[in-house]
Amino acid sequence: MDTLTHALSGALLARAICVRTPALVPVAPLTAPAVGRFSAPWDGRAGALAPWQAVVVGTVAAAFPDIDFVVGWAGEMAYLRHHRGVTHSLLLAPLWAWLLAWIMSRWFALTRAQPGGWKSLYVIALASIAIHIAGDWITQFGTMLLAPLSDARFGLGAMFIIDLVFSGVLIAALLAAAVFPRRRWPAVAGLALACGWVALAWDARGDAIAEGHRHAQRAGITAVEVEAMPRPASPFNWTVAVYDGERYHVAHLNTRRTEPLVATASDHFIRRFSAPYQPVALAHWQVLPRFGQGSDADWVREAWQHEALATYRWFAAAPVLVKTLERKGGDGGVERCAVFGDLRFGVPGRDEAPFRYGVCLNGDRAATLVKLALGQLLPV
Incomplete structure (x- = not known):
């Protein structure tokens, strides 16, 4: 999920935790009226x-x-190896929360804005880091929840990396919370609606995967794996891939649409997306x-298994060949290049897909790691 939406989710969660409440403090018992002050719901001091x-x-x-x-x-x-790694780990979240709470408490103290120590900020810091981790977990890119003990990626696969409705719900709830500063319900309602949107997308994902299995049965395909990849503009837009061990059978479909758009x-x-x-x-x-396919398949497999692509093999969930190229190497020999993409990032209508990497093989010489960008092979 994009960083702006993460920040919005943390702000809204903080408003759900902390509201402006009038706390009655008698200035002079029985003679003076009560005056109000700001307070956190858990702290009346x-x-x-x-x-x-x-x-x-x-x-x-x-x-x-x-x-x-x-x-x-x-x-x-x-970047591929370590993004969404240790800073996105559930195991290390308490440590990061303490660090941020301490830094923010120092900053508040310097500005004389808040005299309390880091303990007064810790719960909000920890909850906000946790909601960031959850926001990445619901996408298909996934996140390494158990880093540094494990580099396994976990992802619900329900949401595209940017979802305007999801972000819009958070913004609307924050505005409502500003209008009703003494009420917790706008923030709670916004978080509940955001969770409901994720649940709707997750349900649509199940429909997309079911359609993949139905297609495999109709076409007589032995499905090794069926995956549905979320796409922009609607929770019902999906790219479904049925993998038979050698080939992907891919369709871009909408699980609710009855007529073409x-x-x-x-x-x-x-609408265009x-x-x-x-x-x-x-x-x-x-x-x-x-x-x-054909005679190229053997050396393309060799290229895929090359040690230079070890990180990309770990990263790519649905790798597929996107380009082969033969060119003259620096020593006059023939250099053969194979570039792979990940179906998770191949959005229809988008000319350039991210994360397309490959290797160029030139006999006994060391392989060259390359990427495909703007239609050109560039060294990495």
Whole structure:
């Protein structure tokens, strides 16, 4: 999920935890009227956390795990290996929450905004990091929940990486919470609606996978694996892939649509993004050999198994050959290149898909790791 949506989710969760409530403090017993102050629902003491402070902590903490983008400075393979790793780990979340709570408490103390220590911020920091992890877990990219003990990726596979409705619900709930600062219900309702949207997408995913199994049965395909990949614009847009051990049988479909959706260049982008997904009954199934076909398949398999692609093999969930190329090597010999993509990121109508990597083999010389970008092979 994108970092902005993560930050919004943390801010909304903080508002659900901390609301502005009038706390009655008698200035002079029996003679003076009561006056109000800001307080957290769990703390009635003077100087307790104010809602705006909770929102700041929640926003920062929920965005924090994506700080791991810096691993990209060490190279693209390092990014694939370590993104959504230790900063997204459930095991390390308490440590990151303590670190952020301590830093934020120091900052509040310097600005004289909040005299309390890190303990007053810890619950919000931990909850906001947890909601970030959950936000990545519901996508298909997945996240390494058990890092650094395990590099296994876990993902619900229900949501596309960017979902405008999901983000819109969070924004609307935050605005409602600002209008009703003494009420917790806007934030709670917003979080509940967001969870309901995820549940709707998860249910649609089940329908898409079921259609994959039905297609395999109709076509006489021995399905080794059936996967449904979420797509933008609607929770009912899916790319379904049936893998038979050698080939992917792929269709872009909408699990609720009964008629094709026609979009022109003048239509809004949501309609254009959604148009390629056909009703189930009209879905077009395309066959994509995983390693190509004919005489090339053998050396393409060799390229796929090369140690230079070890990280990409670990990363790619549905790898498929996207390009082969023969060219002259630096020593005058023939260099053969094979580039692979991941079906999870092949969105219809998008000219460039991310994460397309391969190797160029040149006899006994060391293989070259390459990527496909803007139609060109570039060294990695």
